[in-house]
Amino acid sequence: MRDKVLETGADVGLAFDGDGDRCGVVDNEGEEIFADKVGVMLARDLSATQPNAQFVVDVKSTGLFLTDPVLIENGAKTDYWKTGHSYIKRRAHELDALVGFEKSGHYFFNPPIGRGYDDGLVSAIAICDMLDRAPDQSMADLKRALPKTWGSPTMSPHCPDDKKYAVVDRIIARIQAMADNGDQLIGQPIRSVVTVNGVRVTVEDGTWGLIRASSNKPGLVVVVESPATEANKKAMFDALDAMLAEEPDVGEYDQKI
Known part of the structure; x- marks a missing residue:
């Protein structure tokens, strides 16, 4: 698709998955x-x-x-x-949200834009409207x-299915205790701890890290x-990786930064 966009001078290239629910x-630069x-x-536009x-x-x-200023x-x-x-579809309905966005590409546009389910064509139309x-x-x-950000791919250290949720629970407790005690992470105060799905910890400058159990394989998810800086991204990974290294049930990553 990249080559075709460049060949034709298209304004945008849009690709749909097999069942058409993602776009x-x-x-235009490929x-x-x-x-x-x-x-x-899209959130800026809407x-x-x-x-x-x-x-x-x-x-x-x-x-x-x-954090986006717009x-x-x-x-x-x-x-x-x-x-x-x-989960995102249900939550968007519960909060009467305009849109629910999932990183995997499922977008749930509620009325007046869509009908609340993930539809790649509705997403494509919203992009064209933007x-x-x-x-x-x-x-x-x-x-x-x-705004520029430095992000990691989705990394997955191995962890047995019968152990992974207990591992995540211990990491949640550890990070929550740090926040409650006023401890710092990567040399900064902890600004927020979100525990709806594993633990997502954010420090003062907006740098964040996530550890959760994979829903479909024996492993964890680390993002x-x-x-602020690429160095802070790496520092956050190193901090979370050090916690996981203390867990004997956590094994090798599929990839690391």
């Missing part, structure tokens, strides 16, 4: 845009016309949903919730307008991101 995006960043771009809009995103998604100015509110399209409302900007321009 992938390549910008670069893939990850689904959570597309979500921030909250400009619908002030104080409510969004739901899964815990693996970028922290820009909370979303803050527009009064947008974001609820981080459990990973899994059924471009239509920004005639002087390309898809690449809209992406570059987002980190920093809006």
